[in-house]
Amino acid sequence: MPHAPQLRIPATYMRGGTSKGVFFRLQDLPAAAQVPGRARDALLMRVIGSPDPYAKHTDGMGGATSSTSKCVIISKSTQPGHDVDYLYGQVSIDTAFVDWSGNCGNLSTAVGPFAIANGFIDPARLPENGTFAVRVWQANIGKTIVVHVPIADGQVQETGDFELDGVTFPAAEIVLEFMDPSDDGDDGGAMFPTGNLVDELEVPGVGTLKATMVNAGIPTVFVNAADIGYTGTELQDAINGDAKGLARFEAIRAHGAVRMGLIDDVASAATRQHTPKVAFVSPAADYVASSGKAIVAADIDLNVRALSMGKLHHAMMGTCAVAIGTAAAIPGTLVHAAAGGGSREAVRFGHPSGTLRVGAQALQVDGQWSVTKAVMSRSARVLMEGAVRIPVDTV
Template sequence: MTFAPQIQIPATYMRGGTSKGVFFNLEDLPEACKVAGPARDAMLLRVIGSPDPYKKQTDGMGGATSSTSKTVIVSKSSKSDHDVDYLFGQVSIDKPFVDWSGNCGNLTAAVGSFAISNGLVDANRIPENGIATIRIWQKNIQKTIIAQVPVTNGEVQETGDFELDGVTFPAAEVQVEFISPVDSSDAMFPTGNLVDDLEVPGFGTFKVTMINAGIPTIFLNAEAIDYTAAELQADINGDKNALTMFETIRSYGALKMGLIDSIEEAASRQHTPKVAFVGQAKSYTSSSGKEINAGDIDLNVRALSMGLLHHAMMGTAAVAIGTAAVIPGTLVNLAAGGGVRKSATFGHPSGTLKVGAEAVKNKEDWVVNKVVMSRSARVLMKGSVYIPGNVQ
């Protein structure tokens, strides 16, 4: 029996923030994969090693977690006022689908670096030494993101002393600005309320803040579900009842937010919305053994991604946290002490993160001009990925 040989595709394996993913230049993809559709999805699934019933992704580049089962496609921008277009695919670990419904804020930090290193940014926009301002068009959510990428001797500077909780080693700081994360034509609060009552069959009714900023997110109070928001992954991810509760909350929240038309659709939309629970600032020991003092943070937040508690914090969820924190009356704002603020420092399982946000009230609606945070990024490996030639 004859089998098709493997094909190789140029790719770069990168860390961005607290995530890792396989990055592609659109022009390097096989012809059938240069456009969205089954061929592209099949290719990315095989590259990452999904679907894997063992949930290990041993036969692919994935790392068997939501943070490491990611793909990125970058190209020169079709928009004259942007440098590159960025498309993100969240690959399911054990199911045969790629979720294109949202962005990855962590990998966003690596997009500018990848674009510069792969010749996708005009040379006149890159200083010999200094900061390159890379204008990114995030195609999944149709938003502008600005990445401030350090450059030394005309090349991306990846090494440095910036420390990011959730990442073991220091690197160069990359400031990321999410510009107008909510369209003026969209509802930041899809129900029109800062706080809603969400009925979740089998579990009760919860006070929630549902927001579209960075990524659709459902926030609820930790105490309402018998937590403190100081929990670590082991406290949640081994509890099947807890995970079922969170997935049910996510499904009914998605329905109330208008993201799906039926509960059944939630199963095929795993990437969004996110579910997070918040609590007042509380001291705890992070997953790395670092002591987090209540006096150094405004609140604690824990968030789930792809059905499990995240080991740190998703970048897009951090945008939602920062946005909700500066709007008086949301559950996030109240957990942080309430009132008017311009930023919030929150505790997550791996440590802390500060997020700044500019929000103003326009008549009855809130408008967020931008959300800013610092991340880091680094190339881990560059070359080609291989997949069987019969993948389709």
């Protein structure tokens, strides 16, 4: 009997921050997948190897974690003053689902280098040595990200001595500026969609918790670690092996999503797995990171742990770091209190893999808070380039 051939699609496998994913140029995708819809979702799921009931992604490019089940589509920008449009798809591991509701802050780092290396930037604009600011339109959330890419001898510089907790090897430092990251679009309105810096969030089966719910970088529900029985210094094994605990976090996330106006009812949370995030905060305390590195309380302002796609993240999502920096800059939030209060434009927090510093400039005008930008340093590197292959009947 005849067998369908495999489809060959140009692609680049990249690490960005503490995530990695498969990057495509829009024009390289099959015609049916160049527009949103079932064909595009099916293609990305097959590339990653989802849905996989074994949760291994053996037959795909994914790594069976939320940090490694990602795809990115880059195209020439449709927006004035921008170089590229960046579309991000978070691929579910065990269900047939691609979540387009938010951004990946870590992979945002790799968008700038990819854009330069793949012909989206006129080489005449690049310095021989120095940095080049790639202006990126984040199409999922309608926001601008400026990616400051180091250039050496007219090419993207990837190697260097910048060390990032959660990434094994050093690389070149890339500075990210998330411009006006507070979400003023359709997904919940103002930066604090409930109008409060702290809410009483009632979660059946869990209780009534104090929660800061913020739209900045990515919609995030913050709760106090102590209120849900944690110290805030936990690593992945302490959380991800506890089915009851994970169900409790999902309940908090679902009810927070309703209060934030992201979904109409808790049942809809299953169709919006990527957002909002749920995170728990605690005052600075000593702990040992997953690498064995000792984190000293005096070196950080607070501890934060966050869940992504139903599991504790091994480090910290870049977009959630924006939310942390934003909330830490605003007096009255749970994050600001955990950081010890006071006036600040930057915060260093502990996460399972180490520490991260993020800056945020928060302003209050007529009683409403906004953030002009959030800044952090990450790194990125091409892991492999060429083409991915999927069965031709996928699309």
